[in-house]
Each structure stands twice: as structure tokens, then as C-alpha cells.
Amino acid sequence: MKPEQDRRRYDSLRRTTQARETRAEIARAARRLFASRGWADTTVREVAREAGVSVPTVYATYGNKTGLIQAVADAADLSADAPRMLTELETAAADPAGQLAAMAGYDRRLFERAGDVILLMREAGRTEPELATAYRGGRERGDETRVQVFSSWPAGTLRHDLDLRSAVDVYAAVCNIDVYTTLTGERGWQPARIEQWWGQALVRELLAQ
Template structure:
């Protein structure tokens, strides 16, 4: 007698769940090794050993080391909670200064939760064109969000002498992973202090009437 439909569905769900757990464990193992010993020095065999799976399982799950790294990049974006930022940007009561704070908050979450992944992708991109493109894609997506926000502000909001593209450049100079790493790792700032300072600095540098007085470091 064949298995009942309910039992087959249960087995299918169990297999899918196990596969997801295996993929997640491979990704966690790869992240640990990439960060601790470097992307170039880490092999697929190393990742398989760290995750407790076979080498073919790693290839079946992610294709190759580059595919695995791209998956880590996608997970990094998810970890920063883009829907939260979008909700804050589109809230009816949110003006330009609070929109800048919302974007700074997203970047703080991204760098706090996945800064190691971003750094390793940037480093690996020096020798792997596909990962260099993944890094550039991330930067472009950030710029596109800022263009979208700044372009919707009425005339007179941006500081005199700034157009949208220049404002995006200023944002990128202030709010980036290198500044975050310097302030947290070298200067001992907690992440929330970096986020508040970013909000203040962005308002001061980008807004004609924004002095950032409500945001103290």
C-alpha cells in the first residue's frame, strides 16, 4: 500500500526544511572561515569540513565559492531590514531630516550585522570580477535609494549649490563602512552613537534649513 497523501506531504516538508538548514549551516560556516582566514585562503573543502557536510553538498547548494559568497551578500541586505527603512521613508509625518535618519539607521544595521561580509566581498572582488560586480551592485542600490528620496524633496530643501547627484556623493562620503569601522573598532563608539552622528552630519551637510540640532552625539 502506498503512503497516504498526508504522510507524503510531511516527508516533503521535512526534506525541504532539512535542505534549508543545511544551506544555512554551510553559509554560517563559510562566513566564519572567510572572516577568520580570508576569502582567497578558504576552499570549498574547508567550508564543507566546517559545516560537517560533503564537498558535493556545498556545490549542489551554492554552485561554487563565488555563488556562496553572493548568497552571503544577499543575506547581508536582508539582515538590515530594508522594509523598516521603506516604511520610515514613506510615513506621512516623515520630513527630510527624519528620512536621512532612516537611511542612516539602515546603514548602521547593515554594517553592524554584516560589515564583515561586505568587507570580504570587497576584498575578494580584487581578484574575482563577479564579486567585484556584486559589491558595485550593492553600492548602486544604495545610491538609487538616495536619488529616489532626494529627487522627491521640494526645491529649497537641499543646501544651496547641491544637486541630487552631489548630495548622493556627500552622503556616500559620510555614511560608509570605512567610517563605521573607524568609529566603532578604532574609536570605541557604540553603533547607536554612530547612527546619531550620521543623522546630525547628514542634516547639517545636505539640508538648507537642517542644522541637526535635535540629534546629539
């Protein structure tokens, strides 16, 4: 490769890296402000100031305020380490209890690291239809994961009184942000204890004994 071509390649990589860092910094700034001030009282201008970028940069990166909170929500999913859950699900492919524990661990990490974002989206979604759609989308993606896992189990794994949809509903009733915040905020439970209890409760409620 010629020196000029090599320089252009690395300039391109540098610009790409800088763009990613800018996106991440804007998302972090938005999360801080949304969590401390609320969705309605936070402006794009304030997010730009907090992130140290221009207002046009925020709009160019995320489109608008709704796009910004969706980006924050996507970052929340990443913070919960979805690849780790996938690896654990594959490792425990012949162990339904182990797979339930892997999914409970993901939910614990999600609520522990990004529970404020989830609650923010749900609350803001009461008046912002696009945010309500984004919140429902996150819930539906979780359900889809459970459908895929539960449907991979041999017949007779689930309790005899549960079909696939009912099993997904039971999981959602046990592992959710409200249970997590009640136990941590009101009852003094540590996240690790909740994760352990979820794993045990899911086995009792979902698997044939």
C-alpha cells in the first residue's frame, strides 16, 4: 500500500473512532441529565452543553430528542452484557435451569446498571408515543428471547399447566423492574440476592418437577 493510501486509511479509522466516542459521550450526557432532571425538563441544548459538543452535532448524531433517548436505551442493553447471556445460554443448552439463571442474570445486570433509563422511558412514554413504542419494543425483545429459549426445550420440560405464552408471562411477572426496585429500594435486598432468588423462583414456577 502506498504511503498516501495508508495515511488516508488511518485518517478514516481515526474519524470513525472519534465519531463513536462522540456518540457515546452524548448518550452518557443525556442519561445523566434525563436521570437527574427528567425527560420533559431536559433540552437538546443542555445535552450538547453537558457533552461538550454543538447542538447541530447532537441533531446530526441522533436526529432529535426522542432518538437520543432511544440511543441511551440501546446503550443500556449493551451495559447488561447481552453477549455474556448468549454465551451462558449456549453453554447451558441442555440445562433449562441454567438457562433460566442466565436470563435472570442478564435482567439483574440490566436493572442494576440501567434501571433509571427503563423507568424514565416508561414514565416519559405516558405523554410521548414514540417513547412508549420504544419501551414496548424493549419488553417485546425480552419476550422473544424467552420464546426462543423455552421453545428449544424438549416436550415435558415446562410444567404441564403452562403453554409457551403462559410461561413467558410468568417469567415477566417474576423478573421485572418493579420487583427489582421494590426489593432493592424498600426491602434492602442486594442485587446478587435478587438474581439468586429469581433463578430459584423461575425453576419452581416454570419447570416440571
